[in-house]
């Protein structure tokens with residue numbers, strides 16, 4: 330199994346988040362999660378508006394629907410930046426081919442991935458609907474298999490946890506692709522088995538079938554199909570109930586070796602998790618302690634227990650109000 334500390338995922342990030350004061354009004358943002366991530370990942374900051382030649386500060390720009398097409402307009406000057414931004418976006422997509430994930434500025438007409446205002450005209454007071462930014466939308470079209478989030482959504486710990494889990498899975502999978510080794514693919518599949526089970530059991534069965542055909546297909550063919558299904562598995566965060574099923578599965582491995590009191594204690598923690606009284610890490614870490622104590626080799630190697638470096642775990646907010654429909658990535 331590839332250790333979380335052996336890899337450095339690459340994240341492309343809107344430059345105004347922690348890296349430069351390049352917003353239209355000369356401001357930048359300071360995001361604590363990005364600061365915490367910094368020692369563990371390699372960031373590639375980019376600012377579409379500055380990189381197409383706009384100054385900082387600058388008059389704001391907005392998305393405007395003109396004859397059913399979306400344009401990027403600077404109302405104060407009537408400048409239409411659409412073509413410039415489209416050319417820039419095409420070259421950016423090639424530049425970012427090796428990244429493992431994206432953190433983008435919320436609601437920006439350039440970088441935003443959702444809830445970006447699209448106005449009916451460039452005039453003041455025009456009505457608007459919601460959509461994607463010009464660059465953010467293309468990132469979703471091109472890199473939908475990777476974790477893509479905006480800094481606003483990442484304030485929620487459940488969304489952060491899902492983002493980090495997918496980030497590390499996809500970065501490890503990239504390593505497997507580069508190794509061109511079927512053995513490494515099989516070992517990746519095996520060590521992520523419980524994590525994938527918690528995410529989506531039906532999709533996991535499909536991946537099992539693909540792995541079983543490994544001897545009959547070329548490495549390139551098998552990873553191409555595998556990657557497609559892997560992205561589907563990690564599209565939506567696991568439900569509480571699926572996590573509980575996997576936790577209880579793990580307990581079966583050492584149940585016969587512990588006392589009734591210990592077993593009841595573990596069950597009570599799982600129930601507290603089920604009732605949203607403790608975070609997932611509470612029953613998970615207690616079960617992990619038993620896995621270590623009884624040297625259960627198969628479980629020790631499961632990424633389910635450590636999907637990303639523990640230093641990145643931060644249960645700072647409640648995550649309340651986040652139903653599962655909000656926990657998908659693109």
Ligand code: SF4
Nearest residue numbers: 344345376434437440
């Ligand atoms: S949101 Fe994107 S385009 Fe706007 S300042 Fe930030 S990085 Fe630049």
